[in-house]
Amino acid sequence: MIYKYPIHVPADNVARDLNIKGHKSVISNACAAGTNAIGYALDTIRAGKADVVVTGGVDPLTKLSLSGFNSLQALCDGPSSPYSKSDGVNIGEGAAFLILERRDIALKRGATILAEVLDYALSADCYHQTAPDPAGDGALRAMRHVLQQASLSENDISYINGHGTGTPANDSSEPKALRSLLNGHQPPISSTKSMIGHMLGAAGAAEAVTSILAIRDEIIPPTVNFKAEYRAFDFDFVPNHVKKGPLQVVLSNSFAFGGNNATILLQKDQEQAREEKIYQKKRLVISGIGAIAGNAKHKEDVFDLLRNGESGLTEIATFDSTEYGIKHAGIIPDISYRKYMNPSLLRKMDTISRQATVATRMALQDANLKINRRNSERVGVIFATGTGPIETVEEFNRIVISEGAQKANARLFPNTVMNAAAGHIGLNFKLKGPTSTICAGGVSAINALFYANNFIQQDICDQVIVVTSDEFNEPLVAGLHRIPHYLSGNMPMPFDAHSQGHVLGSGSVAFVVESEESAQERDASILAEMTGFGLTCDNSRVARINPTGEEWKRSFELALESADITAHDIDFIASAAGGLWSFDKVEAKALHDLFGTKTPVTAPKSVFGETHGTAGALGILSAILAFQGTLAPIQNLSAKHEAVDLDLIMETREAKNINHALISSFAYGANYNSLVLKRYE
Incomplete structure (x- = not known):
């Protein structure tokens, strides 16, 4: 189940x-x-x-x-x-x-x-x-x-x-x-x-x-x-x-x-092809970031953890995790939510919506993007999540199961739908543009950015807020610990010979995405350019992936083709590895087959844990940090697995010429989304 x-x-x-x-x-x-x-x-x-x-x-x-x-x-x-x-x-x-x-x-x-x-x-x-x-x-x-x-x-x-x-x-x-x-x-x-x-x-x-x-x-x-x-x-x-x-x-x-x-x-078919609209291809850029993840309460805290090789994980104190055999998780600390949103709307939100709204506020502030009557219909929202509102779903269902349908909580029910967070964001910031919600597991963040790209290229929006949010809570642990060897009782150890499984994390990351022209008109600071997407899947069994890595590698190739570059142009890779060896080894093989041994590789999940749909967004943050001159290390990596033949970043490195980065993401059930990010010049 x-x-x-x-x-x-x-x-x-x-x-x-x-x-x-x-x-x-x-x-x-x-x-x-x-x-x-x-x-x-x-x-x-x-x-x-x-x-x-x-x-x-x-x-x-x-x-x-x-x-x-x-x-x-x-x-x-x-x-x-x-x-x-x-x-x-x-x-x-x-x-x-x-x-x-x-x-x-x-x-x-x-x-x-x-x-x-x-x-x-x-x-x-x-x-x-x-x-x-x-x-x-x-x-x-x-x-x-x-x-x-x-x-x-x-x-x-x-x-x-x-x-x-x-x-x-x-x-x-x-x-x-x-x-x-x-x-x-x-x-x-x-x-x-x-x-x-x-x-x-x-x-x-x-x-x-x-x-x-x-x-x-x-x-x-x-x-x-x-x-x-x-x-x-x-x-x-x-x-x-x-x-x-x-x-x-x-x-x-x-x-x-x-x-x-x-x-x-x-x-009705007109028996002749319609003339397709031709849109001038636009350069797609990130002009604002908001982020909370693990024990980081702000994007600067996230960057500091990556930069300094510090863990974003803490001991679990919100519930007794002894029976699950785990000790640590990426748990977002207490945040003064009232600083970030309308207090009258706050009381109607659940955890995942609050996280997403905080990240959105930070991103809007970072981009210096003010929402008003003139632009509210031209700013879109795409929400992405891997877990969805599990905390709310569990609480609502528990009442129905234990007390009967007549006791169902009308306050909880609206937040059980996956798109509830997007609705709360719209209400808080008066956003009336296109809105959608992506629930594609671990590829959700990059998938949402691809969708935002379509909105921008077709001139449907001037800006799109892409926001991810994923929870950590006991119902999630209670479910996932039933999967043999999935959760680790220690810290996450991607690519390590002694890796034991995932450590779970929570987080929310928001990006303001727009065309280069739009950002320049607003005199916004451009943080990076998105140049290529690679989107593939394979036909493995549910919760599995193809052990050959063929389709995962293909997603990298398609992203490179889309960006019009070759594997030799990639200077930095943010991998999706999280410490579950049966999956990490597949990615390691796919990366080695295409990029060889000279491209530096990091693993943000070693810092923040498995954040599901938000993981790809945190990979993007590590790439932006690399463009600024710092390569974030893989934490808890003491003995590289002998089957891994990659340039793994084991200590913080300084690098001046990182121009192109590849962000890798996957979802259990064989879905692969890759993104090429370019330093903006």
């Missing part, structure tokens, strides 16, 4: 079953996830990182999710009646997937083209963690933006597959947004949730499939259970019965907890 727990495991299983070895990721923005996943796939193809993507969403029906919605008094006692009676939602379950591919490849292989994905758009309400903006402002911005991206007007829309949950809040706010968008145009609007229920993370994907089939079959699905006497808006909600008619362009909406909005446009 521990192996199956991580949210990325279904994607690992799909990749293994289909023998996929390309880019693999998981979007988890609650009820907007399915739509966002299709949009992410579109961006991945546009970025040249894939030709074909299997994309969609899945969510099972569970007592625990039902208990949560019940605690919010959001469930309907009978069949839901979206856009009419609106007395609650019916929860559904299922999965829906698309094969999204470049049109020329589809034609070459003789595929039947069902529809074209024109574009998608994301926005943030910046209003409330669970309730939509009553005026529908965030939803309206997403819909307007997707039309703008596709160079269409509201009059081009043939049909709208609405979010249509059946709750009073949604059934009021979405029609208001549509009324402002359509400006008198009257396309049919319906809610397929009235028939299949609200499939949560899978809803947007299922509704995209419905929309595609509506285009193909020229059938407009109805809103069943519609009660005309409760109608509040003068729209054609396709009440109770199917309509027939040709459809050219369909707009589909998905809105979620945390104020996340996603809208996608689908079109």
